[in-house]
Amino acid sequence: xxxxxxxxxxxxxxxxxxxxxxxxxxxxxxxxxxxxxxxxxxxxxxxxxxxxxxxxxxxxxxxxxxxxxxxxxxxxxxxxxxxxxxxxxxxxxxxxxxxxxxxxxxxxxxxxxxxxxxxxxxxxxxxxxxxxxxxxxxxxxxxxxxxxxxxxxxxxxxxxxxxxxxxxxxxxxxxxxxxxxxxxxxxxxxxxxxxxxxxxxxxxxxxxxxxxxxxxxxxxxxxxxxxxxxxxxxxxxxxxxxxxxxxxxxxxxxxxxxxxxxxxxxxxxxxxxxxxxxxxxxxxxxxxxxxxxxxxxxxxxxxxxxxxxxxxxxxxxxxxxxxxxxxxxxxxxxxxxxxxxxxxxxxxxxxxxxxxxxxxxxxxxxxxxxxxxxxxxxxxxxxxxxxxxxxxxxxxxxxxxxxxxxxxxxxxxxxxxxxxxxxxxxxxxxxxxxxxxxxxxxxxxxxxxxxxxxxxxxxxxxxxxxxxxxxxxxxxxxxxxxxxxxxxxxxxxxxxxxxxxxxxxxxxxxxxxxxxxxxxxxxxxxxxxxxxxxxxxxxxxxxxxxxxxxxxxxxxxxxxxxxxxxxxxxxxxxxxxxxxxxxxxxxxxxxxxxxxxxxxxxxxxxxxxxxxxxxxxxxxxxxxxxxxxxxxxxxxxxxxxxxxxxxxxxxxxxxxxxxxxxxxxxxxxxxxxxxxxxxxxxxxxxxxxxxxxxxxxxxxxxxxxxxxxxxxxxxxxxxxxxxxxxxxxxxxxxxxxxxxxxxxxxxxxxxxxxxxxxxxxxxxxxxxxxxxxxxxxxxxxxxxxxxxxxxxxxxxxxxxxxxxxxxxxxxxxxxxxxxxxxxxxxxxxxxxxxxxxxxxxxxxxxxxxxxxxxxxxxxxxxxxxxxxxxx
Ligand SMILES: *[C@@H]1O[C@H](CO)[C@@H](O)[C@H](O)[C@H]1NC(C)=O
Ligand SMILES: *[C@@H]1O[C@H](CO)[C@@H](O)[C@H](O)[C@H]1NC(C)=O
Ligand SMILES: *[C@@H]1O[C@H](CO)[C@@H](O)[C@H](O)[C@H]1NC(C)=O
Ligand SMILES: *[C@@H]1O[C@H](CO)[C@@H](O)[C@H](O)[C@H]1NC(C)=O
Ligand SMILES: *[C@@H]1O[C@H](CO)[C@@H](O)[C@H](O)[C@H]1NC(C)=O
Ligand SMILES: *[C@@H]1O[C@H](CO)[C@@H](O)[C@H](O)[C@H]1NC(C)=O
Ligand SMILES: *[C@@H]1O[C@H](CO)[C@@H](O)[C@H](O)[C@H]1NC(C)=O
Ligand SMILES: *[C@@H]1O[C@H](CO)[C@@H](O)[C@H](O)[C@H]1NC(C)=O
Ligand SMILES: *[C@@H]1O[C@H](CO)[C@@H](O)[C@H](O)[C@H]1NC(C)=O
Ligand SMILES: *[C@@H]1O[C@H](CO)[C@@H](O)[C@H](O)[C@H]1NC(C)=O
Numbered sequence: 001x002x003x004x005x006x007x008x009x010x011x012x013x014x015x016x017x018x019x020x021x022x023x024x025x026x027x028x029x030x031x032x033x034x035x036x037x038x039x040x041x042x043x044x045x046x047x048x049x050x051x052x053x054x055x056x057x058x059x060x061x062x063x064x065x066x067x068x069x070x071x072x073x074x075x076x077x078x079x080x081x082x083x084x085x086x087x088x089x090x091x092x093x094x095x096x097x098x099x100x101x102x103x104x105x106x107x108x109x110x111x112x113x114x115x116x117x118x119x120x121x122x123x124x125x126x127x128x129x130x131x132x133x134x135x136x137x138x139x140x141x142x143x144x145x146x147x148x149x150x151x152x153x154x155x156x157x158x159x160x161x162x163x164x165x166x167x168x169x170x171x172x173x174x175x176x177x178x179x180x181x182x183x184x185x186x187x188x189x190x191x192x193x194x195x196x197x198x199x200x201x202x203x204x205x206x207x208x209x210x211x212x213x214x215x216x217x218x219x220x221x222x223x224x225x226x227x228x229x230x231x232x233x234x235x236x237x238x239x240x241x242x243x244x245x246x247x248x249x250x251x252x253x254x255x256x257x258x259x260x261x262x263x264x265x266x267x268x269x270x271x272x273x274x275x276x277x278x279x280x281x282x283x284x285x286x287x288x289x290x291x292x293x294x295x296x297x298x299x300x301x302x303x304x305x306x307x308x309x310x311x312x313x314x315x316x317x318x319x320x321x322x323x324x325x326x327x328x329x330x331x332x333x334x335x336x337x338x339x340x341x342x343x344x345x346x347x348x349x350x351x352x353x354x355x356x357x358x359x360x361x362x363x364x365x366x367x368x369x370x371x372x373x374x375x376x377x378x379x380x381x382x383x384x385x386x387x388x389x390x391x392x393x394x395x396x397x398x399x400x401x402x403x404x405x406x407x408x409x410x411x412x413x414x415x416x417x418x419x420x421x422x423x424x425x426x427x428x429x430x431x432x433x434x435x436x437x438x439x440x441x442x443x444x445x446x447x448x449x450x451x452x453x454x455x456x457x458x459x460x461x462x463x464x465x466x467x468x469x470x471x472x473x474x475x476x477x478x479x480x481x482x483x484x485x486x487x488x489x490x491x492x493x494x495x496x497x498x499x500x501x502x503x504x505x506x507x508x509x510x511x512x513x514x515x516x517x518x519x520x521x522x523x524x525x526x527x528x529x530x531x532x533x534x535x536x537x538x539x540x541x542x543x544x545x546x547x548x549x550x551x552x553x554x555x556x557x558x559x560x561x562x563x564x565x566x567x568x569x570x571x572x573x574x575x576x577x578x579x580x581x582x583x584x585x586x587x588x589x590x591x592x593x594x595x596x597x598x599x600x601x602x603x604x605x606x607x608x609x610x611x612x613x614x615x616x617x618x619x620x621x622x623x624x625x626x627x628x629x630x631x632x633x634x635x636x637x638x639x640x641x642x643x644x645x646x647x648x649x650x651x652x653x654x655x656x657x658x659x660x661x662x663x664x665x666x667x668x669x670x671x672x673x674x675x676x677x678x679x680x681x682x683x684x685x686x687x688x689x690x691x692x693x694x695x696x697x698x699x700x701x702x703x704x705x706x707x708x709x710x711x712x713x714x715x716x717x718x719x720x721x722x723x724x725x726x727x728x729x730x731x732x733x734x735x736x737x738x739x740x741x742x743x744x745x746x747x748x749x750x751x752x753x754x755x756x757x758x759x760x761x762x763x764x765x766x767x768x769x770x771x772x773x774x775x776x777x778x779x780x781x782x783x784x785x786x787x788x789x790x791x792x793x794x795x796x797x798x799x800x801x802x803x804x805x806x807x808x809x810x811x812x813x814x815x816x817x818x819x820x821x822x823x824x825x826x827x828x829x830x831x832x833x834x835x836x837x838x839x840x841x842x843x844x845x846x847x848x849x850x851x852x853x854x855x856x857x858x859x860x861x862x863x864x865x866x867x868x869x870x871x
Contacts, residue, residue: 035052035058037174052078058094062085079111085170086170096174107177126161127161127162128159128161131153157176160387183244211247226256230254231288256347259345262345269329270326273327277325278324298334324356370428371428379416383399385397391405411434420444444467449477460486578591590637621711621713640703649699680711681697698762736772738784739757739761741757756833798812798819
């Protein structure tokens with residue numbers, strides 16, 4: 001028993017530790033992603049102090065190579081010495097996950113140094129893509145660095161190499177640098193760097209750490225301009241608040257004209273007259289001018305479409321951004337505004353220019369991408385083409401897939417026939433909501449057919465033949481097959497029961513309601529107690545509520561009014577924000593708004609709403625109503641004035657303590673909270689048919705009302721279930737680390753006993769005051785609560801584990817009793833753990849034993865657990 005707990009905790013500690021290592025490393029160059037493609041080891045570059053990582057975890061395909069030994073001795077940077085090449089697949093993609101995620105601006109630089117790595121002396125030519133759009137054509141005779149400024153469209157950024165039949169694509173290094181969102185800002189599209197010049201600079205480059213954004217500045221001089229003597233040091237120019245943060249080293253050098261009536265010209269002859277360019281000119285006064293004089297100059301294009309005048313102040317950098325310009329000849333002039341002798345001539349310190357590239361292609365709908373990515377990971381699908389965006393660009397769409405090309409593109413058919421898939425049918429497939437055809441035939445798929453497949457509204461073809469599926473066919477699919485909206489093939493699944501009713505699988509308990517589709521299950525859930533409750537309520541309040549189907553729907557305007565136009569946020573959960581509100585009769589409520597973004601959340605939200613409508617108990621947080629108006633979804637709950645149990649145990653309570661309710665929860669309150677929570681859970685498990693498994697019980701889900709009565713909240717992950725063995729086979733991990741049943745983690749089976757395990761952890765938190773996952777003071781190590789306390793308890797010492805904030809004020813007998821109960825709940829295998837009704841009985845006993853002990857007792861109301869009280 002101990003071993004399995006320790007193994008689990010160890011894995012947890014290891015995971016947290018490795019996360020920590022990554023964080024520490026990232027700290028050195030914050031937000032930088034620097035990949036030395038094809039390298040065997042990570043290292044810190046000794047010149048720049050930038051940490052370079054191998055490409056492990058960023059890409060799955062390709063081969064690691066080294067440049068030719070002919071070149072290895074050259075003083076090139078380490079990251080150019082290895083490379084990764086891609087002999088197979090049309091498109092191969094690196095996936096970058098920048099810390100700041102989408103809608104932020106990044107500099108992305110890809111480097112390619114062929115250096116005859118394949119002894120063919122023939123550098124390949126291939127295409128480079130940023131997400132689904134063409135970035136550049138890589139031609140090594142031209143240059144090694146390709147750089148863009150890009151606003152991330154998604155949290156992930158993909159950099160793809162595309163084989164265009166002119167040699168094997170390869171890459172040497174890939175770098176990402178976060179930029180300030182206010183600089184290099186354009187209306188749409190992205191910026192492809194042409195040149196970045198440090199005018200008058202040395203014959204070398206300047207980059208990080210001189211440049212905090214790690215731009216690479218090339219020293220450059222015009223033969224037609226004069227050199228300006230650097231009149232100042234780099235550090236004089238570095239202490240400024242200019243947002244472009246051009247390094248002082250770059251700004252201190254400049255070029256100029258001989259006198260004030262000479263104009264400087266810079267001319268570009270683009271190879272394509274339709275290309276649009278944008279310029280960033282950086283100026284700084286480095287000279288001390290005679291008093292009363294200021295250098296002022298006008299930057300303009302010859303055709304007069306752009307003109308801007310700027311006055312320079314000593315040591316104050318300023319950047320002029322041009323409008324987008326195009327043409328066969330782009331000719332910028334820099335002239336002094338006062339062209340008289342004695343006035344200062346124009347100068348130029350640095351400039352950059354970019355081509356504006358349009359985002360011509362829109363990516364596939366994100367939900368589809370997510371679903372396919374997890375399907376790919378679950379089955380380790382072995383297809384070269386399964387990289388980058390699934391549908392876009394069209395010519396690189398993944399094998400075995402067809403898409404519709406609306407905005408956004410969607411996946412409409414998926415054919416994974418004969419793809420050597422094994423394991424169960426992935427639940428992710430049920431998230432491809434536009435799917436019309438799904439062919440999984442001739443694989444080694446096992447387990448039951450997920451009923452969620454019936455939720456795909458447009459599915460017309462489902463071919464599951466030639467697998468090893470078992471169990472029975474979900475009724476919802478059968479029905480769709482019978483009414484001919486679905487072409488369903490199930491042949492050659494020897495263990496699959498296709499008759500109805502299923503003779504092999506007759507339920508032992510005939511009263512169990514068989515599972516239909518998840519949607520209908522929700523309506524089948526009937527909590528025996530709630531019938532009585534609702535009836536009573538009706539007579540008491542002449543409520544208009546009817547059982548199950550209709551609670552009071554709220555209009556979105558009403559929700560807005562109730563919450564005072566969403567004035568006060570009181571919490572934030574997985575679904576979205578929770579606001580404080582007041583109903584018209586001034587009842588205070590908590591309003592949970594589902595954020596518009598997640599479809600996944602939407603499903604859970606609906607499940608929760610429907611369940612809560614019919615589940616009523618004094619120890620479960622009640623639902624007053626809900627709002628479901630197209631894009632606006634909200635749940636209106638009773639307000640729990642005293643927040644959650646975790647806050648109280650950790651002492652982070654905002655409400656000022658009173659005599660009745662001191663800051664630290666007394667032992668007696670803790671026992672009552674334990675009994676309350678057990679009653680709530682007992683109701684879910686044993687008062688409802690089919691039973692409801694909470695799946696995410698934790699102290700932050702135990703809420704306290706103004707009387708410190710505890711109620712269980714958040715049924716978002718609940719699923720009604722009823723199978724022979726009371727097992728719900730879950731493929732999507734649910735729950736919270738620290739509370740997760742160790743058996744669930746290995747088997748994926750969620751049972752009532754998984755909740756009992758979580759409940760045991762909650763009991764231990766009540767006893768010790770500590771969180772389920774304990775952290776050392778400096779945050780460097782973590783430990784699971786059980787790992788810590790089991791050895792202490794087994795040594796017979798209970799005082800050492802008790803919450804020190806109780807200051808020894810607890811009844812030792814009830815404390816032992818509680819520890820015993822909690823131990824039994826957290827046994828490693830489900831079968832060893834008691835049912836919650838047993839736990840409840842024991843807890844009540846401890847309340848009674850406590851009351852006969854040395855403590856004075858508050859009024860002890862033992863609710864004959866069955867009778868729920870109408871609110
Ligand atoms: C993206 O950021 C810009 C400002 O940086 C903001 O105006 C815009 O609303 C954001 N868009 C999204 C979708 O978050
Ligand atoms: C600048 O460097 C390049 C190569 O790095 C070299 O060919 C050139 O002669 C150098 N110019 C000067 C003025 O040092
Ligand atoms: C110029 O660019 C446009 C748009 O990118 C492209 O369609 C056209 O073929 C290019 N012309 C030449 C000569 O490359
Ligand atoms: C740029 O314009 C100036 C006059 O405005 C002209 O003298 C110069 O020759 C032009 N440069 C090029 C390369 O055409
Ligand atoms: C430049 O200035 C000098 C002296 O102020 C003047 O003689 C000359 O004509 C000017 N040249 C031009 C091209 O304006
Ligand atoms: C995609 O569409 C083509 C043409 O309609 C069809 O031949 C092919 O079977 C489809 N692929 C899938 C996976 O449905
Ligand atoms: C799936 O692909 C196989 C060949 O790989 C083909 O026989 C089958 O008809 C396809 N299924 C559908 C639904 O198009
Ligand atoms: C099929 O998958 C199994 C493991 O899932 C693997 O051992 C086997 O080599 C695969 N067969 C083929 C032909 O890819
Ligand atoms: C169905 O198959 C799964 C996986 O092979 C197995 O765990 C399960 O016990 C089987 N169920 C039945 C009812 O045979
Ligand atoms: C399902 O797949 C099997 C094997 O690939 C094939 O024989 C059968 O015709 C398919 N059925 C449909 C409806 O595509």
